[in-house]
Amino acid sequence: MPGSLAISIGQHSDRGRKEINQDFHGALIPDGAALAMKGVAIAIADGISSSPVSGVAAEAAIRSFLTDYYCTSDAWTVKTSAQRVITATNAWLHAETRRHADVGDVDRGHVCSFSALVLKARQAHIFHVGDCRISRLHGRSLEPLTDEHRLVVSSRQSYLARALGARPGVEIDYRITDLHVGDVFVLSSDGVHEHVTGEDIAAAIAAHPGDADAAARDIVGAAVASGSGDNLTIQIVHIDDLPDIDADGWLPDAALEPAAPPEPGAVLDGYRIIRSLHVSHRSHVFLAADTETGETVAIKTPATEMRSDVSSLRRLMMEEWIARRLNSPNVMRTPPRKSRRNALYVVTEYIEGQTLAQWMADHSEPDLETIRHIAAQIAAGLRAFHRAEMVHQDLRPQNVMIDRYGAVKLIDFGATRVAGVSEAGSTAWDQILGTVQYTAPEYFLGEQGDSRADIFSLGVIVYQLLTGRLPYGAGIAKTRTRMQQARLTYTPAFELRPSAPLWFDLAIRRATNPNPWKRYQDVDEFMHDLRRPNPDLPGSTRQPLIQRHPARFWQGVSAFLGLLVVVLLWRLSRTGNPF
Template structure:
């Protein structure tokens, strides 16, 4: 069992010499899987003195952040989740001011500063707007981890240059710093940090090491003695333990399970009756089974006997249902609800009655363009469901795409899926192995680069190309490349040379989707699917490569033919002269 992230937190806030306290602060330490996947949140907000409703803004900002952040997808990274929540809160505060009597005077509206810190795994993620501060105590010195968003006019006058709720769109400073046991972080409003030094904070933290609330109160009292005339709030966070070993608390239950023996038709497994085998490979066996409780058919995947000692593969098996439960798209296979206790490790998903795209391509060697477009657009919708949650499929291939009897396309097999939120929770468990199938994997994987959504786009483009031609756009050359130089020499085989029915403008769209350089691919999946239906003038203006590049064999055949003709003419001329 891994050691969880453990912290001690102390907090204190006072109105000081002012009539009301417009500061607001809070902290939330979840337990269990939420602690590993979402982390610990600490936040502070400071209202502005010119606004009578700024206290409401500060309180709303803190409460909505701590509530909404933990409602975001577990798959999202901390940065994505927190920034979206803060941006939504900013929009709400700005709208409230615009609806009120001070619509034209933001200094009297729902405006406040906002600073939050999310502690997850071994990182502190800091989000900052305004002039509250996050500092780290090093000895008796405070190391600032944020910059004040304040413009100084004179020694007597300054104003905030950035605040939550002040503009329709807010700019958020973001920073991530590593955590070490014993680190002491200080979150404070300007009423505190403008009047106390690092030595004061260090003395208070040491004197009240067992009661950080008392330490925070002592710091506030010292700031008052030093002449602070503002509201005063301070939060102290001490790191007691950081995760080590195999970080995977969110999969703790599954980690204790072992794969079952390969079941025979008619046998039972945790309330599922196995009907027949659907598929078998060196990695897994998939069965059609009946849930005896719901009487519904399901697909049951059991790890192969060949990989039962492969810890990395078994971890990916654990993740498959976790991923499926968080995706909501008609073009992604779903995981049915499961309430019964499991005694073994396996994956259960909905049963899709139909065929794989690989089989469909065998049955339809010459599909019409409209059918290919329809399938491509459904694949894109499924991929977008992944990418919206910061997931990469990473093993997109015809065998992992199902077409049911109604023609609906569904993506399956999430054993290679990369989830940003899980990677943050277990960074040491992430390996940069090529998990997908080599023929469809993007070139960047083969030079050791980490994949992005554009890597899924490459695989998607290869599949569309294959539907139209029955071949791969670079043949078998991509997996052989091990450097950027080698990849720059890859030569795209025009689809129109293999299948004359492919229009040149579609060929150009395919060429862009599968470009060896990920930054030269499309900016969005929707751009690619749009260009499959509408000629893109920009792509059509692209200079056609010389024949020597497009088809070296044909080029040298032409050169040889010309040389042969020249030799024949020369011999004929010599014969005449003789």
């Protein structure tokens, strides 16, 4: 279909001069959302001659990759999804080798070379282990995109240095390259590319325009004629069309008209509107009840002025999409869809309670254990985001709910960045909509944030719970360079709340460091240091004033010297001699 990824592929495999064919290959071209979010997968595997079960390994590697890759989360990047599947396959193959008679004899085990090409949006992702090869047509020759993992002993002897199933763990070569309409990729086993030149392969492809299968057969035939004694497999992939940038047809409600804010008593696709819960310039949130089950839910519709704003509508659709891919008691959930919708709106669980901002207004000085309890639940919610390769990007007290039982839940995913979605070509999710007081400093430099940006926001919230203030005031929002951010002054929490332990404050200070590389790299590290003193944190021992507050130190020195000068001048005026 116009505006989507389209390829044509030709493939051929032959046992050649061997009794059996231990090569295996395959391709899967999905449609709809799977095409946009996961892409096209093409893979080739080559068994080793010394193993009677290597063909079984090659087939298992291809089948598991083409099946399991599409079962991974849409939120994950291609790299994360593919590497997890390949790693799991390697572990299974290695275990099979260990289970059979020739324990430890890799040469007779479930071992094979493996290479995969995943085409998503406008990029090609290459995964490679062993001595198969992925190349790209370049003029009248081929440009190799992978390196063979072979250990050459002599001109007549070499060994496979890396393969699936050979060891408990596997090192996977990964490469990414941009796609262009007209690109041609070639995947081949060594039985082909060691006996046919790149020029001959390019010539065969050119000789069969529109018939890649015929080209593949001719290339295999040429390799056999050139003396190849191995199994032979080749796949030829033509890029016929590429998707439009920022296409959103994969979203379930993309074609629907946005719902107008309903009136109380109205019924919207089986939900009866009870009352308004919240109104902002971006959206309207209503309390509603399922007319069949009576379950209460929250329904969000775009604000009237946002009904024609494409970016706002995308973010609205993504909120429910994100909620369906997260499973945490500390993240707002969404109920299963009950029927086809006739308009664009979002349905989520109704959380009866108050925002953390309201809670903070009611509890001006909570104790440390209460602060830790709230922070730990927020961290648990963030952990669910980060494991799904998502960054919330708008963590603030107004987007944290505390229900009537004290459970903390993260809400409002309109600014959430999803790695897999961004990789699919959508740019709307990269806009930063967070509140500046809680936004990580790197965003003000035009950089893209990661999980450490959420850790910064959490650190600011913990500091505010402890002191009622912000660690840097409003200074961060005014910075536009690294140098300006390095000059920011952190106000120690114990100066505002003397009962706060130094070690507790040091953990907050690290979490809110303007430099993301000096922050905690994982939210669990932050939670650990809020529970017990970490002697490795800078400043764990009481620092002198000149280190803690150099400006205040020198101001004090200057004041003292100024006072000394005044005293000396006074004595000079009285006696004519200051001594």
